[in-house]
Amino acid sequence: APYETLVVETRETVGLITLNRPKALNALNAALIRELGEALEAFEFDEVVGAVVITGAEKAFAAGADIREMADKSFADVYLADLGGAWRRVVGCRKPRIAAVSGYALGGGSELAQMCDLVFASPTAKFGQPEITLGIIPGFGGTQRLTRAVGKAKAMDLILTGRMMDAEEAERAGLVSRIVPAETLLDEALEAGAKIASFSRAAVLAAKEAVDVAAEVGLSEGVRFERRMFQAMFATDDQTEGMAAFVEKRKPAFKNR
Ligand code: HXC
Numbered sequence: 001a002p003y004e005t006l007v008v009e010t011r012e013t014v015g016l017i018t019l020n021r022p023k024a025l026n027a028l029n030a031a032l033i034r035e036l037g038e039a040l041e042a043f044e045f046d047e048v049v050g051a052v053v054i055t056g057a058e059k060a061f062a063a064g065a066d067i068r069e070m071a072d073k074s075f076a077d078v079y080l081a082d083l084g085g086a087w088r089r090v091v092g093c094r095k096p097r098i099a100a101v102s103g104y105a106l107g108g109g110s111e112l113a114q115m116c117d118l119v120f121a122s123p124t125a126k127f128g129q130p131e132i133t134l135g136i137i138p139g140f141g142g143t144q145r146l147t148r149a150v151g152k153a154k155a156m157d158l159i160l161t162g163r164m165m166d167a168e169e170a171e172r173a174g175l176v177s178r179i180v181p182a183e184t185l186l187d188e189a190l191e192a193g194a195k196i197a198s199f200s201r202a203a204v205l206a207a208k209e210a211v212d213v214a215a216e217v218g219l220s221e222g223v224r225f226e227r228r229m230f231q232a233m234f235a236t237d238d239q240t241e242g243m244a245a246f247v248e249k250r251k252p253a254f255k256n257r
Helices: 030-044 075-080 087-091 108-114 130-134 142-150 152-161 167-173 182-198 201-213 219-235 237-247
Strands: 006-011 014-019 051-055 060-062 097-101 104-106 118-121 126-128 164-166
Touching: 006 030, 006 182, 014 030, 014 182, 030 051, 030 087, 051 182, 060 097, 060 108, 097 108, 097 182, 104 108, 108 126, 108 142, 118 167, 118 182, 130 152, 142 152, 142 167, 164 167, 201 219, 201 237, 219 237
Parallel strands: 014 051, 051 097, 060 104, 097 118, 104 126
Antiparallel strands: 006 014, 126 164
């Protein structure tokens, strides 16, 4: 297999990445983070793929960055290696990512879920930022993305105490999109991916880009960006087809043009 730490497959129009370091509860070592970037970039160039599902195992989505790998490192080591910087490749990918989370999503595992566009969680999911218990702080974006997702009150609680929250609390707080029974978690994530992949690719990418802009800019600038992207959709054949199909009471046949 080309990947050492992942199982990578395509299910029709959906890319499926399964984190595969079961003995370490899918701890995110440098190799895994690099391979995740590679796998997602490969799906970027695969025209058939319209969305990607990232999942783990029943017991753990991912129990965080690999503590054994980090334990003996100095500041110079992690600074020069830019520990955490490799995630740029993951978040730089434009196709929607769906996290399907069962069991532990801790530290970097929780942060990986936060880097996904939709988060589906089984009732067994447990999210947390236990970095504080190790004498460090979140380093894969948790202080920023978790705070944007759940607000300061809950983010401070989780990051300063290191406690875990269950799927119900995570959904209520705004980190989780849907709670799904464990047995159907992956199927529902793949189904959502297939649904997204069935729409106009340009509309999907533009919608994701516009929502992501909300985390970066003020309201009037964000609304202006949205309006321009919205208007740009009228340059696509898919807009013509989507609206014609509605008027003619038939299913649209999007061609990604
Ligand atoms: C390396 C890990 C690991 C991790 C688990 N393992 N988490 N190895 N890094 N993050 C390994 C254990 O050492 C053990 O290996 C095996 O996986 C099974 O784990 P157990 O602890 O035996 O399982 P259990 O008792 O069920 O407890 C599960 C757990 C616990 C609660 C999830 O493993 C745990 O607390 N893990 C660490 C969680 C954590 O602190 N994550 C944050 C990491 S820091 P052996 O060989 O003993 O069987 C982080 C920072 C991100 O993510 C930013 C950095 C830049």
